[in-house]
Amino acid sequence: MSDQLQRFIFDDTDIRGELSRLDQSYHDSLNTHQYPEVVAQLIGEFLAAVALLSATLKFEGTLTLQARSDGEIPLIMAEATSENDLRAIARGAEDARSNDFKTLLANGQLSITIEPKQGKRYQGIVSLDGANLAECLEGYFQQSEQLSTRIWLSCDHQQAAGMLLQELPASHNINPEQRQQQWQHLTQLADTITAAELLALPFDQILYRLYHQEQVRIFDPTPLQFKCSCSEQRTLSALRTLGQQELTEIIADQGSIEIHCEFCHQHYQFAQPDIDKLFQATVH
Ligand SMILES: [Zn+2]
Structure with a gap:
């Protein structure tokens, strides 16, 4: 109940x-x-x-x-x-x-x-x-x-x-x-x-x-x-607004991009191939 x-x-x-x-x-x-x-x-x-x-x-x-x-x-x-x-x-x-x-x-x-x-x-x-x-x-x-x-x-x-x-x-x-x-x-x-x-x-x-x-x-x-609404896909979409160049620079600087969900403590980690794929996928 x-x-x-x-x-x-x-x-x-x-x-x-x-x-x-x-x-x-x-x-x-x-x-x-x-x-x-x-x-x-x-x-x-x-x-x-x-x-x-x-x-x-x-x-x-x-x-x-x-x-x-x-x-x-x-x-x-x-x-x-x-x-x-x-x-x-x-x-x-x-x-x-x-x-x-x-x-x-x-x-x-x-x-x-x-x-x-x-x-x-x-x-x-x-x-x-x-x-x-x-x-x-x-x-x-x-x-x-x-x-x-x-x-x-x-x-x-x-x-x-x-x-x-x-x-x-x-x-x-x-x-x-x-x-x-x-x-x-x-x-x-x-x-x-x-x-x-x-x-x-x-x-x-x-x-x-x-x-x-x-x-x-x-x-x-x-x-x-x-139930937390975060996901790898949504996290990547949010990152997109920073632009490919900035994301690439962060990876060059820190090795990867790490995102922590405050609501559910889910940890997301992205490397250069993830970023490349993110921007490839949206080029038509
Ligand atoms: Zn979450």
Whole structure:
């Protein structure tokens, strides 16, 4: 029951929900990185959140949630693909100790980027001025999508979990007052969930605990897994932008080109024949 995404809807309303929980995929994402506790915890929240967001967006590709700041964590990011492959990283945060979100990510900006397999890249950016990641994401949806959205996130260093409720455009219920009442009722109930319950209870028990008096429809859960999108081919493609001459000079100087993937620690090594082949292949 771990590492899953669970969609649910409330009958006769235009409100949907998602639950995410990560266990093994969280551990695999932390990998052998020696993150301080507060950083590992925030990475869990980023992962739980990016899984929730990827479920709300219809897209084929990669969704990236990234924060940059002047605080103790200069960079933190998590990615989810439409195949529910997750990965995450924090950079430059070796000395992060604060328990305060705003100190960790002072003067920060949060970007949400969708890179579809086909079509245009989309990016939305909001200031990180909420008290926690969930609040910042709620602000993002309010500003950019104009969809009422509430998000609950929790991480205890073993697991990460999240819940999302989102109001959809009027379809089942077009009465604005009733819509508002339904939204308030369902979000107030959701607010009674504790961080511990969100992490520990099976999804059906969470939904029963919150909504046993509501008509909730649940869908088949989707598995989530850690999987890095790096590959030899993609690494070579990235190197291409440096140009054949520069790459040849690096090899002459250092013997080979070595690339380390920060997400999964995969090591790539390229020699002159790899570079020659890379540029041959693209000459038509
Ligand atoms: Zn990798």
